[in-house]
Amino acid sequence: MDTESNTKPMAPPRRRKRLRIVCLAVIALLLVLVLVMVILGLTVFKGKRPVTTVNSVALNDLQVSLDILRLRVNLNVTLDVNLSVKNPNKVGFKYTNSTAVLKYGGQVVGEAPIPASKISAGQTNTMNLTLTLLADRLLSNGNVYSDVISGTLPLSTFTRISGKIKILRIIKIHVVSYTSCDLSINVLNRSVANQTCQYKTEL
Template sequence: MASPHTHKRRTLLIRLSVAIAAVLALALLILILALTVFKARHPVISVNSIAVSDLNFAVDVARLRLHFNVSLDTNITVRNPNRVGFKYANSSALLRFRGDDVGEVPIPAGEIGARDTRNLDLTLALMTDRLIFDSDFYREAITGTLHFETFIRMAGKVRVVFDFHVVSYTSCDLEIHLSTRMVFNQTCRYKVKL
């Protein structure tokens, strides 16, 4: 016959085993949900439109100078496909000419709610001082068509049990026809990084 002390110990051991099993089952359930239903996904940046808002182009033959200013109104949509909010850090949109940054606009830090979408209107202004000594720029300007690239990078985090850092990139190649002051042949590419 078992002593009362042994019976209490066995009961305590059974309760402890049940409690440990319940905690492990709960942790496993949370892990499965975090890796499936609540899996961290990258935000999707879509470029809706790029339009020339301001374009000044003039050739000063007497002084052998080219005056050029351009501003591009860019409308983008950032979609958060996650079931939790996406907090993004200070980001930026760049205007590039042949791989060199010639314009920039900051995108202030913010948050996009779960499965929510945010529209952002950005104005990219060309910094002409970065093109003064670029002979490729003058060659393209003479043809009447300039080739630019817009580049947008947003980095942030999604918290699903742990913080997951996500980064999304969007770049668009485009042509600006100086005579019509219009954007043509816009081709965009989207990249992500977890």
């Protein structure tokens, strides 16, 4: 039996050397691409915090009637809130459904939905929200009567917008933006006074 005829010929040294060079070149190219993507992700495409701003809070409607015998107040308040979210990133920012709330004495007394949306790179989304105070939620609060009699009704608004920034289709950064505003309703002048807002964003 001829053993030489059953032995497979080994690849020539030059061919093996070429294959090795090609493999090393592919690996080097992949490493360079990964390095470039990391550098871009840390510099040009670095995740930045979206900026949420309350541009204005206006009194849309105010209806007040006093029940002196029962020391109760029948109260209806509607606020128009103009809110903007700016995306300073080089990529789009998507946020999920959320809710803006109206508070009195730390208690939620009104809500307005914030529908999910996407903000393109460098763009700003503006939203007009209507927050209506639900009078039935104030029935158990004994401070309403004294506040209305004093002529000033303290309220606060709160919004939380949660979304993601996707960098180079690989890196996902979760972002949560909070906005809270304290304000006073001047019952006699039917206007908004002493508005102060605080902003916070977490990456």
